[in-house]
Amino acid sequence: MSENHEHKSPAMKYALHFGQIAIEKGFITEKQLHEALGEQYSNDSYARLRPRRLIGEIMFEKGWMDLHQIDIVLEEVFREQD
Numbered sequence: 001m002s003e004n005h006e007h008k009s010p011a012m013k014y015a016l017h018f019g020q021i022a023i024e025k026g027f028i029t030e031k032q033l034h035e036a037l038g039e040q041y042s043n044d045s046y047a048r049l050r051p052r053r054l055i056g057e058i059m060f061e062k063g064w065m066d067l068h069q070i071d072i073v074l075e076e077v078f079r080e081q082d
Contacts, residue, residue, distance in 0.1 A: 014077075015040060015055040021076050027069045028059060036062070 019033035028036075036058040056073070059065040065073075 011052060018055050018073055018077055021073045022065065028064050032064050
């Protein structure tokens, strides 16, 4: 995930950061991250009518991460913001 993300929205930057940490921890694969991002930023008309779901929510619903793993990733995301 070494591409430049300067042009990405804050939500996309967050989702990518969450995903990168989850990959580093071995919780998900890069393929799963890309699939979840695709679902989160879907262009279908129904998806545009509803609020964007959190990347962790998508990964939980797909059974790729459990709540404990999501908490671990979130702790690291917020620790890095301090």
